[in-house]
Amino acid sequence: MxxxxxxxxxxxxxxxxxxxxxxxxxxxxxxxxxxxxxxxxxxxxxxxxxxxxxxxxxxxxxxxxxxxxxxxxxxxxxxxxxxxxxxxxxxxxxxxxxxxxxxxxxxxxxxxxxxxxxxxxxxxxxxxxxxxxxxxxxxxxxxxxxxxxxxILATGFWAARISEITEEDTVLILGAGPTGICTLLCVRLRHPKRIIVCEASPERRRFVREHCPEVLVTDPAACREFVAAHSDHGGADRVVEVAGGEDTFRMAWMCARPNAIVTAVALYDRPQTLPLPEMYGKNLTFKTGGVxxxxxxxxxxxxxxxxxxxxxxxxxxxxxxxxxxxxxxxxxxxxxxxxxxxxxxx
CATH class of the missing domain: 3.90.180.10 (Medium-chain alcohol dehydrogenases, catalytic domain)
Structure with missing residues (x-):
């Protein structure tokens, strides 16, 4: 064969x-x-x-x-x-x-x-x-x-489930590749107040806008300010990191509000840094691992x-x-x- x-x-x-x-x-x-x-x-x-x-x-x-x-x-x-x-x-x-x-x-x-x-x-x-x-x-x-x-659909469903999403939440999804879009579809099933997708690729941002017009879309350069302007408490209530990029793990916790949940399901090519002194007082909960x-x-x-x-x-x-x-x-x-x-x- x-x-x-x-x-x-x-x-x-x-x-x-x-x-x-x-x-x-x-x-x-x-x-x-x-x-x-x-x-x-x-x-x-x-x-x-x-x-x-x-x-x-x-x-x-x-x-x-x-x-x-x-x-x-x-x-x-x-x-x-x-x-x-x-x-x-x-x-x-x-x-x-x-x-x-x-x-x-x-x-x-x-x-x-x-x-x-x-x-x-x-x-x-x-x-x-x-x-x-x-x-x-x-x-x-x-x-x-x-x-x-x-x-990838099982990954998205699992990520949405362990993120403990409620209908009052603003959910930020980093990455609109195949796993990111599957995550988006599964997050939608939980009916959060709003969903924001951050993606570097113009083609993938266009894909999200075409197929999920109610979802807010931004790019990495504007992400932090965009999330702050479109959330109720200065940052996302739930962040799901699906991109696995050079600096997307850092972006994930920086865009989260205090006491948020940050779920990382991306597969990284290299170790990531958890700079505890910088995030002291944000009281974040991190969830991570394979699907x-x-x-x-x-x-x-x-x-x-x-x-x-x-x-x-x-x-x-x-x-x-x-x-x-x-x-x-x-x-x-x-x-x-x-x-x-x-x-x-x-």
């Missing part, structure tokens, strides 16, 4: 690999129908993810059809259309039982697919702990509608009910055979690229 393979820093190639086989009774084999390129895949390509194993098939954002299941799998069966969770998790350890599935203690737990074990930018993918990692796609929900459920993707069934329900739609994020589509060109396009963000979908069954 064809598989997009990480060969070491700076090198990703489409290679021929054997079709995966079940290795554990809890595994399922999924025929991938649609996948996408995530910014995390670029981090792997650039050598910024030390855990990434050379030779691994990349890709952790995909949907497909169950082909075979292990003897211990009970929640899906061959022929089911499914989303694949970015995280593999056992569902039994301390962290899983408390909903912190990103911290699963199983050897293959956490972000394994497309990083430590073969992922889904391929024709087939083996999914460990399939009872937890796969969710059946409801009738009437297309592959494109479900594509982002297992990763706990345990809300996929609820996300599919919301999509089926017409309350979430991420299909406008898909701005470019490629067959798997042209994934090299797709990476080139996505990496250099030409023509205002938001998200690239990879059709694996063409």
């Amino acid at each position: 064809l598989a997009c393979t990480y060969l070491g820093p700076g090198r990703i190639e489409l290679r021929e690999k054997p079709k995966p086989e079940l290795l554990d009774p809890r595994d399922a084999l999924v025929r991938v129908t649609l996948g996408s390129i995530c910014t995390s895949d670029l981090h792997i390509k650039h050598g910024s993810v030390p855990r990434a194993v050379p030779g691994v098939t990349v890709g952790h954002e995909m949907v497909g059809v169950v082909e075979t299941i292990g003897s211990a799998v009970s929640t899906v069966r061959p022929g089911d259309r499914v989303t694949v969770n970015v995280e593999t998790f056992c569902g039994e350890c301390f962290f899983c039982r408390h909903g912190y599935v990103n911290n699963c203690t199983d050897p293959q737990g956490g972000w394994a697919l497309g990083c430590r074990i073969d992922g889904g930018q391929a024709e087939y993918v083996r999914v460990p702990h399939a009872d937890q990692g796969l969710n059946r796609i409801p009738e009437g929900v297309s592959d494109e509608q479900a594509l982002f459920v297992g990763d 706990d993707g345990c809300d996929c069934a609820e996300l599919l329900r919301l999509i089926g009910a017409g309350l979430l739609d991420t299909t406008p994020l898909i701005t470019h589509r490629f067959p798997l055979s042209r994934i090299g060109a797709a990476y080139e396009l996505f990496e250099h963000r030409r023509d205002g690229v938001i998200k690239v979908a990879i059709r694996a069954d063409e």
